[in-house]
Amino acid sequence: MGGEDGTGWRTVAKLSEFRHGALLVEVEGTTIGLIRQGEKVYAYRNSCPHQGGPVAEGNLVGNTQCRVAEGGLRRQTVSRSRLNLACPWHGIEYDLETGVCKGDARMRLKSYKVLVEDGLVRIRP
Amino acid sequence: MWLRGLRPDIKDSDPGQELVGDSSVNTLNNRGAAFSPLKAQGETARRRMRGGLDNAVKQAEDRGLYDMLVVDADCHQREAYSQFVDYVKPEYRSALRAKDAKRITPKYKRIIGKRVMRPEVSYPLPMGPEEIVDTFSVRLQEIGITRPVVIPDPMLEMATDPRNPDFEVEVGKGYAHYMADTFGHLHDRFVTVIYAATTAPDKAAELIDDLGSEKIFSGVLISTVTLTNPSSDDWNPIYDAAQRKGLPICVHGDNPGDDGKSRNKSWLPIGFGLETFLENHVLSFPITIARQLTSIVLGGVPVRFPRLKFIFMEGGVTYIPWLMQRMDDEYVKRSFEAPLLNKFPSAYMNEFYYTTQPLESANKFALKNFLNMFDYENRLVYASDYPHWDFDAPSAIYDLPFLSETAKRKILGENAARAFRLS
Numbered sequence A: 001m002g003g004e005d006g007t008g009w010r011t012v013a014k015l016s017e018f019r020h021g022a023l024l025v026e027v028e029g030t031t032i033g034l035i036r037q038g039e040k041v042y043a044y045r046n047s048c049p050h051q052g053g054p055v056a057e058g059n060l061v062g063n064t065q066c067r068v069a070e071g072g073l074r075r076q077t078v079s080r081s082r083l084n085l086a087c088p089w090h091g092i093e094y095d096l097e098t099g100v101c102k103g104d105a106r107m108r109l110k111s112y113k114v115l116v117e118d119g120l121v122r123i124r125p
Numbered sequence B: 001m002w003l004r005g006l007r008p009d010i011k012d013s014d015p016g017q018e019l020v021g022d023s024s025v026n027t028l029n030n031r032g033a034a035f036s037p038l039k040a041q042g043e044t045a046r047r048r049m050r051g052g053l054d055n056a057v058k059q060a061e062d063r064g065l066y067d068m069l070v071v072d073a074d075c076h077q078r079e080a081y082s083q084f085v086d087y088v089k090p091e092y093r094s095a096l097r098a099k100d101a102k103r104i105t106p107k108y109k110r111i112i113g114k115r116v117m118r119p120e121v122s123y124p125l126p127m128g129p130e131e132i133v134d135t136f137s138v139r140l141q142e143i144g145i146t147r148p149v150v151i152p153d154p155m156l157e158m159a160t161d162p163r164n165p166d167f168e169v170e171v172g173k174g175y176a177h178y179m180a181d182t183f184g185h186l187h188d189r190f191v192t193v194i195y196a197a198t199t200a201p202d203k204a205a206e207l208i209d210d211l212g213s214e215k216i217f218s219g220v221l222i223s224t225v226t227l228t229n230p231s232s233d234d235w236n237p238i239y240d241a242a243q244r245k246g247l248p249i250c251v252h253g254d255n256p257g258d259d260g261k262s263r264n265k266s267w268l269p270i271g272f273g274l275e276t277f278l279e280n281h282v283l284s285f286p287i288t289i290a291r292q293l294t295s296i297v298l299g300g301v302p303v304r305f306p307r308l309k310f311i312f313m314e315g316g317v318t319y320i321p322w323l324m325q326r327m328d329d330e331y332v333k334r335s336f337e338a339p340l341l342n343k344f345p346s347a348y349m350n351e352f353y354y355t356t357q358p359l360e361s362a363n364k365f366a367l368k369n370f371l372n373m374f375d376y377e378n379r380l381v382y383a384s385d386y387p388h389w390d391f392d393a394p395s396a397i398y399d400l401p402f403l404s405e406t407a408k409r410k411i412l413g414e415n416a417a418r419a420f421r422l423s
């Protein structure tokens, strides 16, 4: 079990390797995308529940939201803080925080727990 | 937000904290646009691109697709006329080049650009012959597709061009001669179709007669946005020539005015007044196909040309039972308007072929019920629509939980081999 330190956590990258964006790592034959936002790192399997596309390689896009104002008027905005990961194959969006698909809550990305410690990124596969 | 890179080996790992890397993957350039060779696997060096098709290659391996016949009944080159502009009359060349520039508006780029990041979805770059060969005889093979049928979808807008009919004829001829001259010798790798100018059916028939025996051509393409209707007697020369050559008529859906404007005043764009690409795309393809299909069936085209095969393309599959049921119901009430028919319209529809993409599979249970309403096992033909934004890899069919192994084989390849007469 290379890289596993007996606690179930596996060190997969150095935080300094990627300031923003994603890094792909292979763990026991599974490709996992590490996505960094500031000091926070998310880890998702690089396979989209839709048709298996490389979801972790996608863009982060602001969540498009719309509220209904008085008289039924629509007020649509794109969030700067709430981000979605858009799969590059067909553009389906997943909430970066939860991995839940925006359009169909039955679809969810396979996620991994992440620990950032001493400049290292560790995940629990 | 760009992907920074596939993780290279980490050399300076702390003792006891082995870092897991994969030395066989190369670093991506951070725009993800360039080809970057992966370690050669077998005979073909794979390319690793951000958002590329590596996962589809893995799917093909896992599902044993390389051991099956998989025909892709509808895939595309990137939309560009400039590839074959030298094959049309000089007086039309600048108009054709201008069409390339107009086709891809900033709005369209926005629709595709932010979310769908597959590298091959880049417009409007024409594909040179080398890239065409590479795409259709190598790249699609890697994802398990044995035989692609390349459909020239830019052509679909030709039927409503105000310069017609000569313009439509010329462009159809130009494409066919370009493909025959450049790729004719590769017919056992991929095939294409002859575009039929519906504003000049006699000329279209001449082209089919001239080139229809070339093995690179496996069908005759007509648009779903046409000024006349497909059961019109004017179209008979096209059907007659296609039937003579044993080529199926391929009717490919289109989006007449996805910016809310019609390309021609005679056609109310389906999306007229709708706000979004989504709204427009939900309706335009199946509805324009349904228009042609209704005319073909109720006008008795299958009775008039009994050996002619039809393939309806890119409408998904759920419109099929709806249209069958609706036509049957109305036909009973007004059969005097369809006197050639000697069976229900749905029975004719059950003899046509339909491409599967975009497979409407959000609710698999509903999809199963839709399919059970017609002879799906023998009538559906897989299509990827590669490289477009809503493409389906072969796994979209293979992974349907309710399909038998036999049905998978038929839909993925055997039905299309029959429809297109592919060996």
Ligand code: FES
Binding pocket: A048, A049, A050, A051, A052, A053, A054, A055, A087, A088, A089, A090, A091, A092
């Ligand atoms: S495979 Fe991810 S959006 Fe389709």
